Amino acid sequence: MLVVSLAGSPSQRSRSGVLLEFARQRLQQRGVEVVDYQVRDFAAEDLLFARFDSPLIQTLQAHVAQADGLLIATPVYKASFSGALKTLLDVLPERALEHKAVLPIATAGSSAHMLAVDYALKPVLAALKTQEIHQGVFAVDQQIAYADEGRPARLEPELEARLEQALEQFHAALARRPQPLDPALLPQRLSTARWSI
Ligand SMILES: Cc1cc2nc3c(=O)[nH]c(=O)nc-3n(C[C@H](O)[C@H](O)[C@H](O)COP(=O)(O)O)c2cc1C
Structure with a gap:
């Protein structure tokens, strides 16, 4: 099983990134292969000018095409998901998430915007034809502690x-x-099939 994780925060130190990292590790413990991408990995110009031919964007597209699912993490910015994440989702092909499950993860300063994933991110995931959009995990900043003084990052129980x-x-x-269905499989099956009329 292959999962692509997308970290949608433009910040280097990121609470949504901490939550995503917990999720990534848990999936790996279950034997899932996880490929990580962060919006910060991409050149800003490639995203702003939607350069579909950028090598990193093409590599992301190829990984997404192979993936069984995606973990998508975002901070809540101005009652929505981050604009940086939107620029990244914009460079995915139209049906990029067809046949895939997506687990959204969001963090915010307060619970006032806890529905941001539902009213802002989920319609975009639906536009990308996501087969199964999961309920998602929402947290406020106080529930996530950064790693400090040798202690690892922590989540509230x-x-x-x-x-x-x-x-x-x-x-x-x-x-x-x-x-x-593997497109190569059908001709092969037909050529080796036993027919009776
Ligand atoms: C530009 C900006 C806009 C924000 N807008 C909101 C908001 O509308 N509602 C909210 O609850 N928190 C808001 N926050 C707080 C962040 O959502 C919150 O701190 C989040 O956990 C940051 O995630 P990150 O550390 O992964 O970037 C905003 C923060 C920034 C920097």
Whole structure:
């Protein structure tokens, strides 16, 4: 199973990034291969000018095409998901998320905008034809502590439990994902089939 993780915060030190990292590690413990991308990896001009032919954007597109699912993390910015993440989603092909499960992850300063994923991000994921958009995991800043003085980053137990539950469902969705038919397989099957009329 292959998952692409997209970190949508433009900040170097990122709480949504911490939550995403927890999710990534949990999936890896379940034997899932996770390929990481961060919006900060991309040249700003490539994103702003939607340079579909940028080598890194093409590599991302190829990984997304192979992936069974995506983890997409974002901070809430101005009651929506980050504009940087939008520029990245904009350079994916129209049906890029067809046959894929997506688990959205969002962090915010307060719970006032806890529905931002529902009213802002999910329509974009639907436009990309995501097969299965999961409920998602939302956290406020106080629930996530950065690593400091040798202590690793920490999540509040209630948040950790919600994340674990969401990942369990996400992992189950990855496992039952219908495998698209390999186009090379049909001619091969037809040529070796035994026919009777
Ligand atoms: C430009 C900007 C806009 C923000 N807008 C909101 C907002 O509308 N609602 C909210 O609850 N928090 C808002 N926040 C707080 C962030 O969502 C919050 O700190 C988040 O956890 C940051 O995630 P990050 O550390 O991954 O970048 C904003 C922060 C910034 C820098």
